[in-house]
Amino acid sequence: MEGIGKAYLDYNATTPLDPLVIGVITESLKCEWGNPSSAHSLGKLASDRIGRSREQVAAMINAHANDIVFMSGGTEANIVALQSGLNSITKPNSKECNIVLPHVITSNVEHDSVKNYLSVQQDCGKIDLSFAQVDKASGQLRPESVLSLVNNRTCLISVMHANNETGVLMPIMEIGQALKALNVSRSQNNLPKIYFHTDSAQSLGKVKVDVKQLEVDYLTIVGHKFYGPRIGALFVKDLLTQTPLVPLLQGGGQERGFRSGTENTPMIAGLGQAAELVVQNLDKYMEHMTRCRNALISNLKDQIHDIRINFVVDPRLPNTVSLQVPQNVTAQKVLENCNGKIFASLGAACHSNSQKPSSILMASGLSPEEAGRTIRISIGRTTPDSEIEFAVKVLTEACKRA
């Protein structure tokens, strides 16, 4: 984009479609438009395509294809995972039904689709909700901060894999392994199983995601964050035998009854292709984003005094830079001074109309004033070096003028 005097650095908000994904979607729109439930050959063509995509998406996270259910996106996948985990304890005749109030644990930096759904359940008196706090200063979550909140009524834990604003990776594997051991002893003591969900919207296509290593029961997949279409999927461990899935949509019984509504074959085809690209190229993507990020940080530091890079911790996403501009300047002003040449954001895209400093950044240790001086820059897998150089030049001038 720098060739036309612009740099897109907002890949955590959304990514463009990869050209190969566009190709597969286009082909599918033309040839696989039959209803996947139809018994004739056009239906079979579409349902075969969906089966192939399911395998591609499963391969991206080292899962079994049977454990993938296609959905409209990350918000739906998060809500279905949460309501399913909760249902395990509230359904009539379940052995845990004597539990008066199910207890759920989440972190204080989750995406709104998790935070707001759980907060509403709490406000309705349906659950008791605890928030594990990330460490102020680092934005990191210690496994003990989550595990120490577990009690005899806990039935569900939801912690995101990577934070969309800070880029900090959360200790999902450590929590998952601890829960696996804990669930063995809970079962012996007739206590409810604790289901574990992670929202992987921001980590797929940026770091390795392996559901077996992470030891999760549910994992949210969002296509438009890894150069795929604007749909998603939910991984449910041993879906048919072990982990409950409560459908949000009832109807014709598509997706084996777990998500009714005629399948969006072309977009599902695109999601499969996007997943396959991640399988083939993840190391290359990671290497490229890390190099661009490091170049951006060192060039910005050379050019602008008094800037700070927040949340430089290990592990973190290779593509996200939380840039704190110098004192007496606001991030809003700096972005305005870029005159539309830099596409970056002050925080999550869904909060772009808010005048308030980001609650995620404040929960992660920044003061309101520091949060108001923070720009989120997120790099893509194909961002050219020249676009990084262009962004440094424009941001430097914008800070000086501000």
Ligand SMILES: Cc1ncc(COP(=O)(O)O)c(C=O)c1O
């Ligand atoms: C961490 C995280 N979870 C969930 C979502 C929701 O995805 P969607 O808006 O596609 O439903 C997003 C999107 O910004 C996200 O960043």
